Amino acid sequence: MPKRSNFLILMFLLAFFLIFTKTPAHCSDTGHDPLRQVGRQQDGTIVLPTNRILKPAGRQVEFEGRPNGIALSPDSTTVALLNAAKNNIIVMDSRTGEIKQMFAPDGFKASSNGIVYSKDGKFLFASQSDGYLLIANVLSDNTLFLEQQLALPLSKIHYPGADYNPNPIGLAVSDDGKTLYIALSRNNSLAVFDISTRAVLKEIAVGNVPTGVVVGNGKVYVSNRGGRPARQGDFTVDSSGTPIVADPISGGAITGSVSVVDIKTNQQITSIPVGLHPSGLLVAGKRLFVANSNSDNVSVIDIESDKVIKTISIKPFENALFGSSPNALAIMDNRLVVSLGAGNCLAVYALGHRFGGVEFQGLIPTGWYPSGIAVDNEKRQLLVANTKGVGALGPATIWKSPAGSPPTQGKGHNSMAYMGSASMIEFPDYHTLQAHTRQTLENNSWIALSRRKDAKKTGTKKPDPVPLPEKTGDPSVFKHVFYIIKENRTYDQIFGDFKDKNKKPKGNGDPKLVQFGQDVTPNHHALARQFMLFDNLYDSGSISSEGHQWITQAFVVDYLAKDLTTYARTYPFNGGDALVYAPSGFLWENALNLGKSVRVYGEYANGLTANGLEMGPWVNPTVKPPAKVKAPWLGGGVTNAGSWAAFWQDTSILAGEETGELHVKLRSSSDIPSLDRLLCREFPPFNTGIPDQYRVQVWMKEFDRYVADNNLPNLSVMLICQDHTQGNLPGYPTPEAMVADNDLALGRIVEKISHSPYWKNSIIFIIEDDAQNGVDHVDGHRTLGFVISPYTRREVVNSNYYTQLDITRTIEHILGLPPMTQMDMAIDPRAMKAVFTDKPDFTPFKAKPARIPLDTMNKPLTAMKGLEKEWALAMAEQNFSKPDAADEDMLNRVIWYTVKGYDTPYPGDPRVLSPHELESEHGRKIDDD
Known part of the structure; x- marks a missing residue:
């Protein structure tokens, strides 16, 4: 565990702020304007819908989407970001931050992580959430050109909506550059991929829901977010068809593990118990660092003995409750840098001789939900992928126009107008790090938390x-x-x-x-x-x-934060997934x-x-469904229950x-x-x-x-x-x-x-x-x-x-x-x-009757024509079995047209659109199935 001195810097800064700062009369207890609105403010800060603000360090590069993974080219000139929601790969100049390409080959579906360059920098590999491996050629100007999208071994684990999909996530290239290792999360396996022949040589069983992959000391290490396989007598809860060893009260995963695979034999030789939801991995010297997202700690493993020798508690302030979400790791100048997704920051720890000691040094503010770190030693900078970036960007949101139309300024804003970002941060010296720490404390209202007596003790006198x-x-x-x-x-x-x-x-x-x-x-x-x-x-x-x-939880775990928009495993709006x-x-x-x-x-x-x-x-559960169900709703809204x-x-x-x-x-x-x-x-x-x-x-x-x-x-x-x-x-x-x-x-x-x-x-x-x-x-x-x-x-x-x-x-x-x-x-x-007021008014409320009949039905198809009928047919092929399973871009427009009329454009659209004119949020036409 870190020494108590790990908190001294942070506690000094908190004390400094409490003594020398006062809350202005117009500010709330958080120190922020109580009348502020979500979005970009006049001073450049961004107010989030989570009671926090963003004022990140370094330079910010913003773009549409949600970047989940980041890779730095071997020559350190180019950064590639795996960009979900928009399903593309952002190619960015690591020196200037210029976006050189938004690489979006047909059918590409970005996974929740998994992007890496080949050792010689000639190829880029990326995981697709639908079970494919993308292989791209790196051209002379560092942009990408598609070579192929290769199908990976099918999953044999049954789960409705995810059948056959192996859902690849983490990727790692062997030290000799000949082999690519692929974590297949729905297969609970590691795929061994020969780069020269473009073939999967073997699939190796590992733990549950393999997520991260690294190579070191002649072995491959795989973080298993779902922990060890279940044994007889274990209480389990399902996650996309895999039984997860779970808490018998709350149902969440209670084990985490790292599988160790011998490169020569391609066999798992051991499994190392670590914290919950292990995700990011980093090999440095003779140590393996494991970010345990649901334990708020980092396991340190000796890769010669394959034993945990230290556990670093990742708490941004003393007595902090659960909720940091450490998810990615890097080392620079003998300092461990940990991405705290939920904290919108990086935590920096000094490592002792041979990484023996650990001492907390400070925090660096980032964009919303950092999830990947790359280190550019040549330019001494940290490159960070911020999954949520700047949110929906509030008043600055620009809506996407249909293909071939000029861009239009939206008149309204939608929560899915995702704007991700990349932070380019010069590695700070001691004094700069302290300034970054102060900013992080302010961004997250942690100074106000320490100021409040309520946070320290509960009432005694009633x-x-x-x-x-x-x-x-x-x-x-x-x-x-x-x-x-x-x-x-x-x-x-x-x-x-x-x-x-x-x-x-x-x-x-x-x-x-x-x-x-x-x-x-x-x-x-x-x-x-x-x-x-x-x-x-x-x-x-x-x-x-x-x-x-x-x-229900006042929190969103890292597994879900990164999987948002891909949902290759589950769509857990109402639970149904232990992770x-x-x-x-x-x-x-x-x-x-x-x-x-x-x-x-x-x-x-x-x-x-x-x-x-x-x-x-959709269909009676006792009947095997066809490969694709066509228009199941056109029979008058009938389900198998009526x-x-x-x-x-x-x-x-x-x-x-x-x-x-x-x-x-x-x-x-x-x-x-x-x-x-x-x-x-x-x-x-x-x-x-x-x-x-x-x-x-x-x-x-x-x-x-x-x-x-x-x-x-x-x-x-x-x-x-x-x-x-x-x-x-x-x-x-x-x-x-x-x-x-x-x-x-x-x-x-x-x-x-x-x-x-x-x-x-x-x-x-x-x-x-x-x-x-x-x-x-x-x-x-x-x-x-x-x-x-x-x-x-x-x-x-x-x-x-x-x-x-x-x-x-x-x-x-x-x-x-x-x-x-x-x-x-x-x-x-x-x-x-x-x-509230202290003077009650007990006047009850009298419900108002509905002004329209509640059984006013949509027209039958025979009574529809034109755009109305086109939209009904398009909606009929959507899945309404759960919230958001239907394409929300389509649903939002059809509701708008139904209410406003088919002659009133949706906010931000230049005209009323047909379903075939509308590009889905996945970046492809809706009829491309």
Whole structure:
């Protein structure tokens, strides 16, 4: 472990700031302007939707996409970045930062890592997420020319949507330059590839989910993010078809390993236990360094004995909770440089003689989520790939035009307008490193964290209950917290033309971007008028696979952060993958650990059966699916459990409006043991084939029982998801009707609670999981949300900067819970104090009736023509079995056209587009399958 002196520099800097700096009157406890908006600021800093800012060191090169991997050419003149989301390889001059090429061969799909030059610099190898190896020739000007995309050994591990895909990730070239080693994550193997013959010579079994590869001392070392293979008696949770040895409570991986393969025999000779989620590897001298992303540490292995001889704790400040995500490593001037993805920085450690001692020296701020480091010793610079870069870039976002059209400035911004970056950082001297450290502390609000007494101790003396206590553990007037999660809407889509009860415009909205206004969402508008309108609230994630992690865990693990947009293994919006579960646990576990009672309705549940059979919208699970399913939705929205109309009729039966039996009995489940036992089984998780009114009826029945028995849980978490919509698919309601269904459900839930005996000590938090299915004039992450209670200030607009993490921290504080990770730990637990008043108003809420029939259906294909029919046919081939499985660029446009008309261009597009004119987010035409 590092010596205690490792923290002395950091503690001195913290003390210096606490003594010699004061928080300006206009600033929040974080030292930042409380009215700031996400995006680029006048001083050049960038505000993120995660309660942090960016002011990185060195020079920044920005580009569209999400760079996951980085490689420096052997002559150190060129940097190549493996760029997901845009599916290209960025070729950049390492001296000037000039982008020389965006190499995007047809069908290229960038993996979550894996890019390397040949030893002679004549070739570049890159992993493709769809199971191919890209081989490119390096031309005289250092640009790339495609040689081939070679299919790698097929996976024999079954998982729906990923069958046969080996999903290559890490790459390494042998010391003699003749062999390429490829980590095949879905095969749980290492492929041995002969560079001269372009052939795979052998596949070697290693641990679970091999990720990183390095060569050293006549051996190949492979980091296994999923740890060792399961043994008889192990508790396991699945990850893309592989059973992962898992925690019997939270379901996350509990082993990590490094496989050692002998180069001469091509056999695994041993497996070395290390920390959780080992990812980045580095060989230096006789040492192997392993970045353990889910343990916040680095294992140091002697490569002669293949034993762990030291473990370096990677904590950016003393007493830090989990949440650094060390994921990449480099060495320069006998200093170990560790990329901290979640910390948006690099940590620098001095290494003693023969790497015997380790001493923390400081931090270097980077772009958002650094994930790869290359060292240019000649120019003494660090080259860093920042996966999230600058986010959606806020007001500076420019939307992509269709091929052949001139570029156009977007009128609205989407959360998926990914802008990655590369940092070019001169290796700092002692004084510069201290300045970088101070900037990192400020960027992440860690100075404010040390200033707050609340962060150091909980309350001891119990004062009178108030809405938001001074100290964690002090009593709150709220004994029951409801957390309601909705799906995918921006602020402007709902509230862009918001008016108060006197019909005066209120809030920072753009009326041109409204899609579901007052006539579609009367309850949303009524709640914002009666309670509080938030017009500066942000989702922390870009899409559902991130959003539900932020909501339930206050964190997104490195595995998912890098795999975002590729999803070659799973799409874990609601779990279903052991590798997305953080070791810090979930919000409900946090509550249970403090003796609180919890009930969960649909949120994060990944299992749903109908009459005991798995419910899915594609094919009957007992029938082997064809190679490609064509237009499964055109039969009137029928799933193997029935049509939307059948569940709509069931809703009437649940409400007592009709007699009879439900056409199927639903049962939800989760592979997370702690969640599974908290679920209301009859309440369906995400499935847009089931109306939200069905969900409300199930919840109301159970709520009435809680009222009768006087045992309402302290925390209730609920998903209502119909605002996601199904576009213009025949057999389903129109987008307006589905959003109206969601609106009425929300109104009825609030009405029920506010007319109950529990209203006096209840609080309701409501937010979207993400805002990806729309545009917003401020930033694509800006969303709608509510805080509803008798103690909420009434009829006001709150323009303070808040995110999902503020809501999580507020819930924790009200219930007397500690933070879970560094992300919520850094937030002032009283950041939302402006929301509340000490003088309660117990006036209940009265739900507004829907203004459009909730069973207003999309037209059948026979009634469509022109562009409307083209879009319906294109949407019919999309997968709506889970959030975001459909192409969101397409879905966003078809919703816009359906609501606004097929004569109104989508924001940023020069005209109304046909499906065939629209390039998908993957950089290829949608009809290129």
